[in-house]
Amino acid sequence: MKLATLRTADGGTTAALAMGGNSYVPLPANDVGALLSVPDWRALAEAAFVAASGPGVVSAPPSELAPLLPRAGKVICCGLNYSDHIQEMGRELPEYPTLFAKYADTLIGPADTIHVHGSAKVDWEAELAVVVGSELFRADEDQARAAIAGYTIANDVSMRDWQNRTLQWFQGKAFDGTTPVGPVMVTADEADCDFEVRGYVNGELVQHGSTSTLVFGPAKLLSYISQFTILRPGDLVLTGTPGGVGMGMTPPRFLNDGDVLTTEIDGIGRLENQFRIHAPVPANV
Amino acid sequence: MKLATLRTADGGTTAALAMGGNSYVPLPANDVGALLSVPDWRALAEAAFVAASGPGVVSAPPSELAPLLPRAGKVICCGLNYSDHIQEMGRELPEYPTLFAKYADTLIGPADTIHVHGSAKVDWEAELAVVVGSELFRADEDQARAAIAGYTIANDVSMRDWQNRTLQWFQGKAFDGTTPVGPVMVTADEADCDFEVRGYVNGELVQHGSTSTLVFGPAKLLSYISQFTILRPGDLVLTGTPGGVGMGMTPPRFLNDGDVLTTEIDGIGRLENQFRIHAPVPANV
Incomplete structure (x- = not known):
């Protein structure tokens, strides 16, 4: 379904x-x-x-199509989660998931134009996202798995200049209307265990990963998060992005005004979002 | 009022x-x-x-007394914001506020017992909190000042072991029912510009700061946040904590089962919360 x-x-x-x-x-x-x-x-x-x-x-x-969960109470994201990408960077696999939060205002529909004001370093992060189907609190992995309603696609579009202004990523991840999500949720009973996640800029493949290489898979992530905060139906957990983000390229590459970002997972569908990059806001901040 | x-x-x-x-x-x-x-x-x-x-x-x-804003849509926190404390640590004053997000589930009433499961490093952060009174988006500082409904008290209680597991603080800051807030909101028209913030553990003064030394004051913080996300009536912004947290002591000091944490701001009131520190959850995470 x-x-x-x-x-x-x-x-x-x-x-x-x-x-x-x-x-x-x-x-x-x-x-x-x-x-x-x-x-x-x-x-x-x-x-x-x-x-x-x-x-x-x-x-x-x-x-x-609207964002799949326009009123999600929690949108929790995991960073640094693809083991092949972590290992190719020569890093150790993490013992704990790196988590950060965003709000539902960040979400936007799968074919919507994304307007960014005040950032010159707009980057992409194609991700599998997990939709919570029932309440979870201090759940083990089996309970968490049973509470997954289904899977969808998100792109954790990141304003790297803002993200790197301080140690905490939140401000670069929380721009309203910049995280496309959808087009549909595939119910867990009809979904494969593993997904191929792909990101394209103007049709050029820039990211490709398999969720089989996730350090913390969907059930493990939900179980971990539920140790400290309750998850409810309609909450969304983004599972992290594979290698190939613009910031990691030499030289770094960011989205330009008019670029089209496509985020695709076989069996779920695709997001296709054009970007309008507006001049920085002339604010006193 | x-x-x-x-x-x-x-x-x-x-x-x-x-x-x-x-x-x-x-x-x-x-x-x-x-x-x-x-x-x-x-x-x-x-x-x-x-x-x-x-x-x-x-x-x-x-x-x-319930948490002042039990259904706050956004609870955004600022770290590293007291200039006297930053300077005594020999650090540069930051150019941008360090921001992170939490959810309303973290909030708890001003006299409630706080139950913590699974952390051995429970620390305190006494803070002035700003209550948003009207919608703000890409607002300048004057607009932000006019949108402040009032001020309250919060303690951004932090599970330092979880906070320091990864680079992102979220998981150590987002334990449900661990951020006391209240007891009241003093409307902006009746509030002083500057507040004395004090934190006590079992009656012993451990934190004391004046919001006159904030690098980013309430209006500046709200203006800055509103550049990327809309703020709505009832949203809450925590302004950061002065020196004197347990993690910074030699040796570090954390809350024990039964300890009473008091958070006080003259003219607003006080939070008085007893802690119950429970054994770690025997989960498979």
């Missing part, structure tokens, strides 16, 4: 079952996060699928 | 006007954050004050 969040004509959003192509069956919840808060969300979606006749199916182009 | 969030008999909360002592006038909003989302919240609170007769005033002991 694939779920999406669609924009509606009244300026709101609705959860929907993705039927393939541009076809969707709207579901009675404002977004996928709200749907996952319904205890029997799976039965609800299945019933909608069975009931869907011609008139129940709507057609929506990619531009009508 | 002083505002608080009280626990109610039905397990919920209500915003209230703090009348001094243990006296409060409940207001028609679930908490101070919800109150601040009402455009004319000030008039609403003033009307309630005028209308309050004997029966309208309730008595609530400190234990009935």
